[in-house]
Amino acid sequence: MTQESLISIVLCTYNGEAFLQEQIGSLLQQSWKNIEIVVSDDHSTDGTRSILSKYENDPRFRITYQQKNLGAVANFEYAAGQANGDCIAFSDQDDVWLPGKIEKLYGAIGDSLLVYSDSELVNEQGASLHKKISGLRKLGNTNDTRGFVFSNVVWGHAMLVKRELLQHVLPIPQQIPHDIWFAAKATALSGIVYLDEVLTRYRQHSKTVTTTIAQKTTTRPHEKRFIDFEEKLNWINILKHNCGDAERPFYEKLYDLFSLKANGKFVMPLFLFLLKHQAALFQFTNKSLLSRVVEIRKLSRGEQR
DSSP states (O other): OOTTOOEEEEEEESSOTTTHHHHHHHHHTOSOOOEEEEEEEOOOSSSHHHHHHTTTTOTTEEEEEOSSOOOHHHHHHHHHHTOOSSEEEEEOSSOEEOTTHHHHHHHHOTTOSEEEEEEEEEOTTSOEEEEEHHHHSOOOOBOOGGGGTTOOOOOGGGEEEEGGGHHHHOSOOTTOOHHHHHHHHHHHHTOBEEEEEEEEEEEOOTTOSSOOSOOOOOOOOHHHHHHHHHHHHHHHHHHHTTSOGGGHHHHHHHHHHHHGGGGSSOOHHHHHHHHHTHHHHTTTOOOOHHHHHHHHHHHTSOOOO
């Protein structure tokens, strides 16, 4: 890859008229000029199409208007598959990118398949919430996928990936967010790189798909807890089949022990296993050792339908 490399920006839209114009403006102000902006609109019913229509004759844009609503995952997979760049960045419809974002991420990716950066959280009006993702998570380089079992450190809007990663991550497994899936898979294949710089103003509002600031949780009914358990077990199984050889025994053991939760009883062997590997499992969090033990205790309790 050279300074002339084409970089694709994939932008999926759906009823995003409130913030879309500002975001497109920030994409066009990137210091890296050899870009294509691949847009797939998922059959919006508001003014989104009117905003996009202004760029239909701009050679930097390739815009598709879906004839029916595909849903977020299918629309994302379609858009990602249209990208021609050597590297690909993923844009939400409601954020604001700083001008040097693409150039700086490209310069930092090195031999990795994925690089990501820090973000500043802003409110609906774009005013700073005086929080950064780096204040909520421990961001950094890693080649250890175990941190993704119960947490995440890479958001889709903050990453740049090499095109070759797509052949390993598409299609996206059902019910798995694309950002954690891309990050975990890239970690297993090449390790991931963190650029310690705020490059995105990450808007938080009522329609935000991903919750970044931790919310207080209420007690979940048994049925919901069991569904969550099944989803987590499925995720562990996916990681087991996509990790490196060195990590596979860990995931095989974790899957077997986590499965025992379905008996409805506290699983002491799981508690001890999680405690043994707590440093790797909680590598992305700021939890104290005591908080980790409390969390591990919750994770080891039995679940019933």
